[in-house]
Amino acid sequence: MTMIFGVPMAVFMGQLTLGLVNGAFYALLSLGLAVIFGLLKIVNFAHGAQYMLGAFAALLGFRYLGINYWLALILVPLVVGGFGMLMERFLLRRIAHLDHLYGLLLTFGLALIFEGTLINFFGVSGARYATPEILQGGLNLGFMFLPTYRAWVLVAALAMCLFTWFMIERTRLGAYLRAGTENSQLMQAFGVNVPLLITLTYGFGVGLAAFAGVLAAPLYPVSPTMGSSLLIVVFAVVVIGGMGSILGAILTGLGMGIIEGLTKVYYPEASNTVIFLVMILVLMLRPAGLFGKEA
């Protein structure tokens, strides 16, 4: 058997593939954070909770309304995103003119409220969400058995990332958005409804988190605390990529997934910590992150 760094080739390739799947997932989550921060300058500490709400909405929608996975994949981001818009309109807007740190604290508080409330109704054990029939089973890649659903997660997450990047960087709407956050008075003078644009953007970022939540529902037990542990990892990804950089979030997400995956083979004990180590190193060398612009 061919060996790579003391590990059989097949295992190495398998880990690389899994790292990529996780990385796509990180990319999707950090993308939402990056959109919200880059365009709105809100440090969305509720992102983990919104991801969790996405998973819960899928679960409850199925349980009580019979909404299937595919419908949930479309409906849940809209519903949770809409809820996000209400948050922006009635809470975040009131502190938009203040230091960014207040946004961080406000969303942190909101995350505590969401999680605590759901814990009281659903406990913490977590519930199962069935994998849709067509995505059950797995693919034999020769070097590993890859569950079809994970392959789907990789494809869906990457497609969503590309779509978002295209929307913001390559369309007229995206251009308005970037301009509106750069100089809102000027844009308003041109007749663009900037506050509405901001509300929509926040809703979109939250929708991305909810989309990730629906994708995650069949993978992990759906529990109120599923987002809080993920949140700081995703934050680290965004910081490494450069806060606000859309492309940076996507690429860093993928890269971190792979680095974490390899750590799981060579020094599994540190796999939760390696991202923070990378983050410190990156910030030492490039204070604004890998893809960020120096403020």
Next chain:
Amino acid sequence: MTFMKKTLAASIAVAAASSMAISTAHAEISDGEVRIGYLADMSGTYRDLAGPGGQTAMEMAVADFGGSVNGSPIVIFSADDRNSADVGANTVREWIDQRNVDMVGGLVASSVSIAVTKVLQENNGLGIVSGSAASSITNEHCTPNHIHWVYDTYPLANGTAKAVVEQGGDSWFLLTADYAFGHALEADVTSVVEANGGEIVGGVRHPFPTSDFSSYILQAQGSGAKIVGLANAGADTVNAITTASQFGLTQSGQQLAGLLIFLNDVHALGLEATQGLLLTTGWYWDMDEESRAWSERYFEETGRMPTMVQAGIYSSTMHYLKAVEAAGTDDPETVRAKMAEEPINDFFARNGSIREDGRMIHDMYLAQVKTPEESTGEWDLYNILSTIPAAEAYRPLSDSQCPLVQN
């Protein structure tokens, strides 16, 4: 939620009772009341294992006992330890200093239990640990002031590992949670597997907690071991089992062995993912007529079937109250001695007795999770395969490091 209303009502009743001046105080019962504290994780990871349901079980025991001992009312205080040793130890310190609490029950997270038992030892209190897994609680951390009920890692790991090796599962890959508890479990399993002629072919220590186990499952698949042992607990075990089923671990001929898995975990995971899993349990709600009868009453109160911990809380509270009644006092030392004198045989414990290290030993059971086809209901989850006699189940006193044991 009717259950919450009931808890509320019960708490109000308790508050009212404690504020009333008790004129009929019994001479030997301190303050004229038997005061019990229920300390558990009410909102975090272990909520479903013990949590509010454990409090209900304790309240049922008090109500079944008649609400008073020799004319002195029984009062329950309860608090959430939020899985923090700090909060737990402080709560108990205050209960003892300010409210003269006579016994503290519940006690789930091992770190909280160890911290609390130190406080109890210093203040000459009495604690009954029902939810904790760590066998160190009656080993190097033993005190004359507490009793460990229900289970610990020793019978769970040993019972399961031994049975699995005997059935031919002689090569193991271990997924170990990377902290003291996981390491201890790993060491226990390794020695049992090797003593029975099996071998450990590999393993990985994963961070605690971990949500994505795919990488580790892949490594386990690559190892060629027949058995993948889960030396972890709670959410980690649940996540590992979910991932294993996604990766077709069992289809490819390997088998999972859960070393620390509870009814609520299996219920949450569903039978599809857990079927065939071997595990050791201290009790199962459907194991006989007596257990079913009690569990159905519990179900009416809470809407869930009880875990072994919740049943154990009822059993231990009942045994405590009987000892108080027999001793005629709630003095911790006297009651502790009285409790050890009496054997325990109720719906929960069979052939139960309390050893000098504070370990309550009783029969344990090897169980296998049912297949979805076998199961007839939401809570119909286990087949009990065999009984592990009390004397064999727990760590022998000859191996004990507890200073209370004379070796």
Next chain:
Amino acid sequence: MATSHTTEAVNLPSAVQERQRRAKFRRNMFYLALLAVGLVAPFVAYPVFLMKILCFALFACAFNLLLGYAGLLSFGHAAFLATGGYVTGYLLASYPGLTPELGILAGTAMATLLGALFGVLSIRRQGIYFAMVTLALAQLMFFVFVQSSFTGGEDGLHGVPRGSLFGVIDISSNLAMYYFVFAVFVFGFAVIQRTVHSPFGQVLKAIRENEPRAISLGYNVDAYKLLAFVLSAALAGLAGSTKTVVFQLASLTDAHWHMSGEVILMTLLGGVGTLLGPLMGAGLVVSLQHLLAQSPLGNWVSVILGIIFVVCVLSFRSGIIGELSKMYRKNFK
């Protein structure tokens, strides 16, 4: 972040000097009254509970020194609290001859060293980046604590003896312990009070208000920030060390990032950049957790804390003390 209303200048007209003297007198009388309250408190309330408040108050005061006066939001202060606690706990539990004050000193010294290291790594970053770097560093420390054997990992470090102060004064009783903790708190508070009102504190405020200007005035801004960071870490370590002696244990709760969030809440609730705010905030949060934990609402603790967070940020950004002093100024001046 918060506004400050202290102005110090030389050669003021005598009327102004007179007013300042009177203000200073009033402040001193107020502190004396507080001191008196602190001295009689253990006879009214449960001493262990008061000690918990004092330890967290010191922790919050240390944190506030950084946020309120240097404008730096650290999201990793739990690391210092935990380092102080673990080092002190480990030393006292392993070397029975060691007296508690030496254990506390050692713990504080370790936290100070760690603070210097964190500070060097993080101080050049600003705003969110600073918060994230401190969070990342604290996560690394968490990893170290989980992995190390001396911390007891998940089980925590138990059975730390309270011992005798200087080998003579027995502090095993709650009352004696309380007065020791109270003395530690007063010491820490005095250090912060002196720092804030010193020229050093004035420069910090200048940096907070307008960093480029401070640089152009020739101040070595990074050195000032670093010193503030190290001082804050040292005091947080002192709080952790003292807490371990009081409760005789150290656990991972203190190292978790939720603890870093909790100290922000305390400071925010009491009033960022006010001297008494953190004390007030710590008192309220600790009492609230305490009351709720034993009530039927116990399950809702985190929800209620979350609501407080939200309400504070939306409506009481200057915190209780900040709002009170605003009211006082409006009505009495």
